[in-house]
Amino acid sequence: MHYVLxxxxxxxxxxxxxxxxxxxPLAVLAWGAMLGWINLAGVPHGAWSAWLGSIVAVVILSILAIGELVTDQLPKTPSRTVPAQFGARIVIGALAGAVIGTPFGHIFSAIGAGIIGAVLGTLGGSAGRGFLAAKFGKDLPAALIEDAVAVIGGFVIVYLAGASL
Structure with a gap:
């Protein structure tokens, strides 16, 4: 029961x-796997996610994550709540949930939790950023705070997940 929770x-x-x-999420999971914070290869049914710990995955996913941080600041970037953006976040939330649930032996339940988290993060993040942007009078400080929460929070989550095993 402990590992399920x-x-x-x-x-x-x-x-x-x-x-x-x-x-x-995928970038921080890749870093966590490469740094040995979370074991994706040496667990039952972990072979499917072990690729995340490779240097190639770390580099590619880091470049994509940094690119997203940059493009998020552009005025023409669509809202995260439009169907394509929202859908991508749900799919990645499901995948990241499956990856982080693998060492605990609960891939499928973790997929559902990852999807729920992605929906909450998409809607809550949009509302929170809008609130902060209104308080600051501009979007950039709110966006940078959200970036910091996402990156630092992601690393903390991956580290704590690995330490909990």
Whole structure:
């Protein structure tokens, strides 16, 4: 029971990060796997996600995550709540949930928690950023705070997930 709750909690949280920044969860999971914070290869049924710990995955996913952080600041970037953006966040939340749930032995329940987290992160992040932007009188400070929460929060979640095993 203990591992089920941990898997669901960490999947929900990493899904929430996907709602804030779609590429960040996979990038931080890749870094965490490469640094040995979370074991994706040496667990039952972990072979499917072990590729995330490779240097190639770390580099590609980091470039994509940094690119998203930059393009998010552009005025023509569509809202995260439009169907394509929202859908991508749900899919990545599900994938990230499955990855973080794998070492706990609860892939499928973690998929559902990752999806719920992505929905909450997408809607909550949009509302929170709008609130902060209104308080600051401009969007950039709110966006940078959200970036920091996504990146730092993602690394903390992955580290704590690995430490909980």
């Amino acid at each position: 941990l898997a669901l909690l960490f999947a929900l949280l990493i899904g929430f990060i996907a709602g804030l920044r779609a590429m960040t």
